[in-house]
Structure formats: structure tokens, C-alpha cells
């Protein structure tokens with residue numbers, strides 16, 4: 001981005017006073033004349049601002065597009081109530097200077113603008129930089145180097161800017177789930193399994209747990225770990241417990257598949273197999289489908305949880321085996 005002159009000039013003005021400012025203006029004006037382009041391209045307002053023509057010009061040919069954009073959050077601001085120089089550029093804030101486009105009568109790929117379309121030759125990084133000039137902070141603090149950034153996912157893969165497609169956040173599809181589902185087909189499909197959290201019912205969404213713009217945690221989680229993420233809603237599982245069940249504080253994902261599973265309670269593996277992955281030979285005989293009746297008592301139909309009910313941890317003085 002090229003910085004335009006006015007702020008430094010003002011700085012100099014306050015430092016050196018009005019007479020010097022006048023002198024400076026004269027000198028600058030002189031320079032401008034020396035560099036001035038040939039007279040046939042002479043001073044239109046567009047030229048004075050470096051190839052920008054203003055949003056009104058676009059309306060003539062892009063009326064319907066303009067009307068849709070004007071109904072969005074950004075459109076309302078940029079076109080009607082711009083608060084700074086960037087917003088004042090209107091359409092050209094994002095598409096870049098359109099003088100060449102307009103003077104050639106417009107058209108696809110005409111005038112070297114950034115179109116953000118699939119065929120746009122502008123590198124993704126450069127397209128994203130357009131958005132990041134205003135949106136780098138807050139949720140996008142860890143965008144650089146994030147899995148999406150480093151795999152060349154564009155802001156516009158997840159956001160449709162020119163019109164409101166979703167009720168909130170200008171998403172590319174009608175909902176977060178559908179937006180993510182464009183690429184993460186398996187995760188969207190997992191929602192259809194018999195046991196799942198209420199994502200497709202609309203009570204929560206992928207961004208309840210993930211920040212798609214980047215985070216400090218693996219798997220783009222919003223919180224510092226898997227468990228911290230789950231505790232935001234399932235606080236009672238945090239404890240503290242007198243008797244902790246070791247795999248629980250380690251990671252809820254030891255036993256649960258957060259995106260959905262065909263086992264009850266979103267368990268990764270059905271019971272009693274789930275427990276027997278880790279508890280091979282303990283006090284209980286563990287041949288789940290054997291004919292040994294001593295063994296059957298503990299497994300068949302009854303499952304381990306019939307007795308070990310407080311599986312996430314117990315506060316009972318004699319709850320070491322999570323039976324109470």
C-alpha cells in the first residue's frame with residue numbers, strides 16, 4: 001500500500017508553522033507539475049486520487065450488484081456513511097482502482113481489478129490482504145500461519161461479501177455448518193450419526209469449538225485444550241474430583257468423538273469394548289463374549305457403567321472404583 005501525503009504534511013505544519021507550510025505546498029505543487037502526465041489524460045478527480053473513479057460510476061453498469069451490496073453491513077457503511085479514507089473508496093476499497101476497467105467499457109477480466117472469483121489470477125494471499133487491512137485484529141490475530149491460511153484458503157471461500165447469503169457474518173452458505181461442509185464433508189456427515197451434539201438442530205455450531213481464522217491450539221480450537229473447550233458447556237465434568245479417572249482430565253476425546261458417533265453418548269467405541277481398550281486384565285474377567293458366566297455378569301448387556309456410574313470422577317470417600 002502506498003501512503004498518501006497528507007498526514008506527514010500536517011505533522012510538518014504543526015512543527016514549523018504556517019509560513020513554512022505555504023512554502024512546502026508551493027514546492028510540492030512544483031514537483032507535481034514536473035511529474036505531471038501528458039495533457040490528454042488531464043486532471044479529472046479520478047486521476048488526482050490514483051486511478052479511482054468512485055462508487056457512483058459503477059452503479060451505471062452494475063446497478064443490481066450495487067443494490068445488493070448496499071444492503072450488507074459493509075455496503076451500508078462504505079456507500080453511505082464512510083468513516084475513513086479506506087471506506088470512502090467504496091467499491092474500489094476491495095476491487096482496487098477501476099479507472100482502466102471503466103475506460104475500456106468494463107467486462108470480465110478487464111482492467112486488472114481484483115475480482116475474487118475462481119478465475120482471478122491475483123494470488124490468494126494478496127486477496128486476503130485486502131480484507132486483513134481492516135480485519136486483522138480480534139478473531140484474526142492468529143490467521144497468519146494457521147492451517148487455513150497456509151493451505152491457501154481465501155476469506156472468500158467462507159464469506160460472500162457482495163450480498164447477504166446467511167443471516168449473520170456474511171457467510172458463503174446459509175449456515176456455518178454448510179460453509180464448513182463445503183470442504184469438511186466428513187465432519188458435516190458425522191452430524192447425521194445417531195449420537196451428536198445439536199449442531200444440525202441449530203443450537204450450536206462448528207464455531208462453538210473452533211476458530212476457523214486461527215488459534216494457538218492444535219485443531220483450531222478456541223480454548224487452550226480439548227478439555228477446556230468442552231468445559232465451556234459441560235462445566236460439571238471439570239471436577240475437582242477426589243477420585244479422578246485418569247483418561248478424563250487428559251482428554252475427553254479419549255472416549256468421545258466430538259463430531260458425532262453411532263455409539264450412544266458419542267462414544268468412540270461401544271461399551272464394554274471402550275473400557276477394555278485400556279482395562280485388559282483387572283479384577284474382572286474380561287472375555288466379553290465368552291461362555292464363562294463369571295465373566296458375563298460384568299459385561300453382557302449390563303455394561304461396565306451399570307456399576308461404575310461416576311465414570312468421569314467421584315467425590316465419594318470410597319468412590320475409588322467410580323461405583324458411587
Ligand code: HEC
Pocket residue numbers: 055058059062065066069074078090091092093094095115116117156159160161162163
Ligand atoms: C468489502 C469488499 C468489497 C467491496 C467494498 C465491493 N466488493 Fe465487489 N466483490 C467482492 C468480493 C469478495 C467478490 C466475490 C464474490 C462475493 O464474495 O460476493 C466481489 C464480486 C464482485 C463482482 C463480480 C461478481 C458478481 O456478483 O457479478 C462485481 C461485478 C462486483 N463485485 C462489483 C462491485 C461493486 C459495483 C461494488 C460497489 C457497489 C463492489 N463490488 C464493492 C468484494 C467487494
Ligand code: HEC
Pocket residue numbers: 053054055057058059060061062091092095098101102105106107108109110113114115117
Ligand atoms: C461501462 C460499464 C461498466 C462500468 C462503469 C463498470 N463496470 Fe465493472 N464490469 C462491466 C461489465 C460489462 C462486466 C462483465 C460482466 C459482469 O461480470 O457483470 C464487469 C465486470 C466487473 C467485475 C468482475 C470482473 C471479473 O473479472 O470477473 C468487477 C469486480 C467489476 N466489474 C467491478 C467494477 C467496479 C468496482 C466498478 C466501478 C468502480 C465498475 N466495475 C464499473 C461493466 C462496467
Ligand code: HEC
Pocket residue numbers: 073074077086087093094130131132133134135155156159161168169170171
Ligand atoms: C475498509 C475496511 C474493510 C475492508 C477492506 C473489508 N472490511 Fe469487512 N467490515 C468492515 C467494517 C467496518 C465492517 C462492519 C463491522 C461492524 O459492524 O461491526 C465489516 C464487516 C465484515 C463482516 C461481518 C458482517 C456481519 O454481518 O457481521 C465480515 C464477514 C467481513 N466484514 C468480511 C470481509 C471480507 C471477507 C473482506 C475482504 C473481501 C472485507 N471484509 C474487507 C471493514 C472492512
Ligand code: HEC
Pocket residue numbers: 128131132135138139140143148153154155156157158159169171176179207212213
Ligand atoms: C474457514 C472458513 C473461514 C475463513 C477462511 C474465514 N472466515 Fe471469517 N468467519 C467464518 C465464520 C464461520 C464466522 C462466524 C463466526 C462465529 O460463528 O462466531 C466468521 C466471522 C467473521 C467476521 C465477523 C465476526 C468477527 O469475528 O469479527 C469477520 C469480520 C470475518 N469473519 C473476516 C474474515 C477475514 C478477513 C478472513 C480472511 C483473512 C476470514 N474471515 C476467513 C469463517 C471463515
Ligand code: HEC
Pocket residue numbers: 147148151153157158176179180181182183184206207210211212218219220221
Ligand atoms: C475451502 C475449503 C475449506 C473450508 C470451507 C473450510 N476448511 Fe477447514 N481446512 C481446510 C484445509 C485445506 C485444511 C488443512 C487440512 C490439512 O492440512 O490436512 C483445513 C483444516 C481444518 C482444521 C484442522 C486444523 C488442524 O490443525 O489440523 C479444522 C479444525 C478446520 N479446518 C475447521 C474448519 C471450520 C470450522 C470451517 C468452517 C468455519 C472450515 N474448516 C472450513 C479447508 C477448508
Ligand code: HEC
Pocket residue numbers: 177180181184187188197199204205206207208209210219226229253258259
Ligand atoms: C464440541 C466441539 C466441537 C464441535 C462443535 C466441532 N468440533 Fe471439530 N474438533 C473438535 C475437537 C475437540 C477436535 C480435536 C479432536 C482430537 O484431538 O482428537 C476437532 C477436530 C477437528 C478437525 C481436525 C481433525 C480431524 O479429525 O480431521 C476438523 C477438520 C474439524 N474438527 C472440523 C469441524 C467442523 C467442520 C465442525 C462443524 C461441522 C466441527 N469441527 C465441530 C471439537 C469440535
Ligand code: HEC
Pocket residue numbers: 195196197198203204208209226229230231232233234252253256258264265266
Ligand atoms: C457450546 C456448548 C458445548 C460445547 C463446547 C460442548 N458441548 Fe457437548 N453438548 C452440548 C449440548 C447442548 C448437548 C446436548 C445436551 C442434551 O441434549 O441434553 C451436548 C451433549 C453432549 C454429549 C451427550 C450426547 C448424547 O448423545 O447424549 C456428550 C458425550 C458431549 N456433549 C461431549 C462433549 C465433548 C467431549 C465436548 C468437547 C469436545 C463438548 N461436548 C463440548 C453442548 C456443548
Ligand code: HEC
Pocket residue numbers: 227230231234237238245247248249251252253254255256265267305311312
Ligand atoms: C473413560 C472414557 C470417558 C472419558 C475420558 C470421558 N467420558 Fe464422557 N462419558 C463416558 C461414558 C461411558 C458415558 C456414558 C455414561 C452413561 O451412559 O451413563 C459418558 C457420557 C458423557 C456425557 C453425557 C451424560 C452425562 O453424564 O452428562 C457427557 C456430556 C460427557 N460424557 C462429557 C464428557 C466430557 C466433557 C469429558 C472430558 C472432560 C468426558 N466426557 C470424558 C466416558 C468418558
Ligand code: HEC
Pocket residue numbers: 245246247254255274275276277278279304305308311320321322
Ligand atoms: C484411555 C484408557 C482408558 C479408558 C478408555 C478407560 N479407562 Fe478406566 N482407567 C484408566 C487409567 C489409566 C486408570 C488409572 C489406573 C491406575 O491408577 O492404576 C483407570 C482407572 C479406572 C478405575 C479405577 C481403578 C483403580 O484402580 O483405581 C475404574 C473402575 C475404571 N478405570 C473403569 C473404567 C471403565 C468402566 C471404563 C469404560 C467406561 C474405563 N475405565 C475406560 C484408563 C482408561
Ligand code: HEC
Pocket residue numbers: 272275276279282283284286297298299302303304305306307308321
Ligand atoms: C456388577 C457390577 C460391576 C460391573 C458390571 C463391572 N464392575 Fe468393575 N468393579 C466392580 C466392583 C464391585 C469392583 C471392586 C471395587 C472394590 O474393590 O471395592 C470393581 C473394580 C473394577 C476395577 C478396579 C480393579 C482393581 O484392580 O482394583 C476396574 C478397572 C474395573 N472394575 C473395570 C470394569 C470394567 C472395564 C467393566 C466392564 C467390562 C466392569 N468393571 C464392570 C463392579 C462391577
